[in-house]
């Protein structure tokens with residue numbers, strides 16, 4: 001409905017204006033005599049133009065096209081993958097293997113057995129223990145360095161080695177105390193150092209031990225000064241083995257950021273922590289594809305010394321694919 005107010009000298013003139021502007025169907029809603037003339041409010045019911053059937057059909061088709069494009073986008077490159085490999089791709093993605101890695105893997109295999117063989121070959125599992133006397137555990141804050149170090153110390157003792165412990169982590173008071181008590185109970189020599197520069201001396205002081213484990217600060221990977229000091233240490237003291245810890249529950253963006261910070265470190269192996277906290281294990285593949293380093297061990301819980309495992313390449317491949325191998329070579333998740 002259109003409503004409009006008109007002013008005219010008299011009523012007949014107002015009606016003329018109304019008819020001209022609103023047409024013959026206009027109705028008068030009110031009129032009022034004013035000192036200078038008359039004020040009339042008139043209205044007309046104007047029909048909204050209805051879209052023709054063709055336009056309705058066209059609109060619907062456009063919506064359908066938009067939806068098809070949206071789905072095409074969401075499915076990514078999958079449309080280029082031959083039918084028989086789509087299932088492989090779906091399972092890789094379901095297990096959280098990053099899409100670009102999943103596609104590259106699917107291009108190279110046509111069934112699950114080939115995929116297991118490929119991953120087994122690609123994933124290097126290697127625990128470089130015993131090659132060097134000193135082992136340093138590095139990684140982002142809260143990744144599990146101190147906890148893992150205690151698990152590794154307990155294991156070394158079980159294997160008959162004499163062990164010393166150095167702590168460079170003076171920032172997390174509680175965590176240091178815990179490590180200190182752990183060493184007291186096991187009667188292990190324990191040294192606390194506040195700077196990277198003091199590390200070589202502390203390592204030398206423990207040179208009578210078979211193995212020396214070094215815990216490092218829980219600092220943010222964006223702490224450039226700390227990272228630079230560590231890089232200098234590695235240049236001056238190259239005979240230290242470095243285990244870089246990454247948590248299985250890190251998202252890809254965080255992994256990429258940490259990679260920028262730790263890639264200058266001479267990493268001997270990766271330790272992937274908190275695999276008990278993720279429902280699927282493809283993250284392991286993502287982490288090692290990024291770092292291109294062997295996996296030394298996985299940690300799967302908070303219990304010291306129990307929750308640490310040393311899987312081989314095939315076990316890691318099966319884990320990443322979410323496959324349980326059962327008798328006769330049938331793979332449960334794929335049966």
Ligand SMILES: Nc1nc2c(ncn2[C@@H]2O[C@H](COP(=O)(O)OP(=O)(O)O)[C@@H](O)[C@H]2O)c(=O)[nH]1
Pocket residue numbers: 139140141142143144145146147148175218273274275276277299300301302307
């Ligand atoms: N669920 C789970 N928690 C872990 C694991 N490893 C360490 N944690 C926990 O993660 C938290 C941080 O560990 P901490 O060793 O202090 O990390 P740091 O800051 O890197 O030394 C603690 O609560 C640990 O008990 C693991 O494999 N699984």
Ligand SMILES: [Mg+2]
Pocket residue numbers: 145146147169172175215216217218
């Ligand atoms: Mg710590």
